[in-house]
Amino acid sequence: MKLNPKISFVLVCLIFLVGCATHPPSAVAFMTSKKQTTPQDTLKTNVQVGISLLTLGTINAEQTNNNHSIDDELNAEFIIQASLRYGYLAYGFGFQVQCPFGYIGFASEHFGTMLWSNIFSLMSLFEKLGDKNSNLFSQNMAFGASVIEQFKVGKETTVGLTQHISRTLAPFEENGGDFDFTSSRLTSSYYYEYGGGVYLSFPISNQTVGIETRYSRNYTYKADQFSLMVDFVF
Numbered sequence: 001m002k003l004n005p006k007i008s009f010v011l012v013c014l015i016f017l018v019g020c021a022t023h024p025p026s027a028v029a030f031m032t033s034k035k036q037t038t039p040q041d042t043l044k045t046n047v048q049v050g051i052s053l054l055t056l057g058t059i060n061a062e063q064t065n066n067n068h069s070i071d072d073e074l075n076a077e078f079i080i081q082a083s084l085r086y087g088y089l090a091y092g093f094g095f096q097v098q099c100p101f102g103y104i105g106f107a108s109e110h111f112g113t114m115l116w117s118n119i120f121s122l123m124s125l126f127e128k129l130g131d132k133n134s135n136l137f138s139q140n141m142a143f144g145a146s147v148i149e150q151f152k153v154g155k156e157t158t159v160g161l162t163q164h165i166s167r168t169l170a171p172f173e174e175n176g177g178d179f180d181f182t183s184s185r186l187t188s189s190y191y192y193e194y195g196g197g198v199y200l201s202f203p204i205s206n207q208t209v210g211i212e213t214r215y216s217r218n219y220t221y222k223a224d225q226f227s228l229m230v231d232f233v234f
Contacts, residue, residue, distance in 0.1 A: 022077065022096040022097065022099055022101070022142070022168060022169050022170060022171070023054060023056070023077070023096065023166075023168055023170075023227070024114075024116070024144055024146055024162075024164045024166055024168075024214075025079070025081055025094060025101065025103050025114070025116055026050055026052045026079065026081060026210065026212065026229060026231050027112075027114070027146060027148050027160060027162045027197075027199055027212060028050070028160070028199055028201045028208065028210030028212060028231040028233065029048070029050030029052070029081055029083050029092075029210070029231055029233050030083055030090055030092070030103070030105070030107060030112060030114050030148070031090075031107055031112050031148055031150055031158075031160065031201075032048070032083075032158075032201060032208050032210075032233050033048050033083035033084060033085040033090050033092070033107065047082055047083070047084055048082070048083045048084075048233055048234065049080065049081070049082050049083075049233070049234050050079075050080070050081050050082075050083060050094075050231055050232065050233040050234070051078075051079070051080050051231070051232045051234075052078075052079040052080075052081070052229050052230065052231045052232070053076075053077075053078060053079075053229065053230045054076065054077040054078075054079055054096075054227060054228070054229045055075060055076050055227065055228050055229075056074075056075045056076070056077075056225060056226070056227045057075065057225065057226050057227070058070050058071070058075075058218070058221075058223050058224070058225050058226075059223065059224050059225075059226075060222075060223055060224050061218075061221045061222065061223035062221065062222035062223065063220070063221050063222050063223075070218075070221050070223060073170045073171065073189070074097065074170070074171050077096050077097050078096075078097065079094060079095070079096045079229075080094055080095050081093065081094025081095075081101075081103075082094060083233075085107065088106055088107060088108055089104070089105075089106065090104070090105055090106070090107035090112070090114075091103065091104040091105070092104075097171060099118075099169070099171070100118075101116055101117075101118055101142075102116065102117065102118075103115060103116035103117075104116075105146075107148075109150075110149065110150055110151060111148065111149055111150075112146075112147075112148040112149075112150075113145070113146070113147055113148070114145065114146040114148065115143075115144070115145050116143065116144055116145075116166075117141075117142070117143040117144075118141065118142050118143070118169075119137075120137040120138070120139075120140045120141030120142065121137075121141040121142065121143045123137040123141075124137040124138040124141050139190075140169060140188065140190065141167065141190075142166070142167055142168060142169040142190060143166065143167055144164060144165060144166025144167065144168070145164065145165060145166070146162055146163065146164040147162070147163045147164075148160055148161070148162050149161045156202060156203050157200065157201070157202045158200070158201045158202070159198070159199070159200055160198065160199045160200075160201070161196065161197070161198055162196055162197045162198070162199065162212075162214065163195075163196040164193075164194065164195060164196070164197075164214075164216075165193070165194040166192070166193055166194075167190055167191075167192055168190060168191055168192075168193055169188050169189070169190050170188060170189055170190070170191065171188045190220070191218050191219070191220035191221055192218075192219040192220050193216040193217060193218050193219060193220075193225065194216065194217055194219065195214060195215045195216035195217055195225075196214070196215065197212060197213050197214030197215060197227075198212075198213055199211060199212040199213070201231070206234075207232060207233060207234055208231070208232075208233040209230075209231065209232060209233075210229075210230070210231035210232075210233065211228075211229075211230055211231075212227075212228070212229040212230075212231065213226070213227070213228055213229075214226070214227045214228075214229070
């Protein structure tokens with residue numbers, strides 16, 4: 001599938017205007033996005049779709065947040081994201097659970113940087129200071145940054161290292177697990193985290209399979225978190 005880069009960039013901007021992001025997006029999907037190889041591709045870009053399964057485990061939690069336990073938060077997520085490339089500019093959008101997110105960054109063969117955010121980070125700039133009834137966006141904004149290094153092992157297998165820091169939104173079970181986005185209090189919470197990980201990616205037929213592991217220090221809960229993400233990039 002091919003799209004004009006100007007149109008696809010507008011779509012990414014629209015995604016930034018809705019929803020909320022959760023955990024850092026897949027580094028494998030970001031780094032394996034295709035770039036133009038011929039002059040005829042300079043005004044077009046290929047779209048790659050990645051599907052990921054994320055599991056999350058937490059140990060040594062010392063604090064609670066917003067009157068709920070970290071054990072109440074979802075520890076498994078389904079993620080889908082579309083990655084695009086225009087030269088070394090990589091960008092895209094996706095969904096984690098029911099939450100859309102957008103991201104953009106630099107991606108080369110051996111190095112990448114990725115930024116992601118949601119509408120709440122932007123809309124919080126327009127909230128009135130000191131207005132207690134107008135703090136929805138600042139309470140629920142999420143954003144982050146990743147630095148990625150990768151290198152080839154053999155002809156087709158890739159090993160990568162990641163480092164990230166983020167303000168993460170995490171959905172948690174409330175009212176029987178229902179997510180009430182119409183109320184003034186969303187059934188989600190945020191925490192600050194930083195950490196790093198490693199991934200392995202390799203081709204199978206015309207697809208790329210990735211396995212990502214990540215350690216994060218949850219600064220808000222004073223907890224250690226470990227995640228495993230399995231990626232399928234088409």
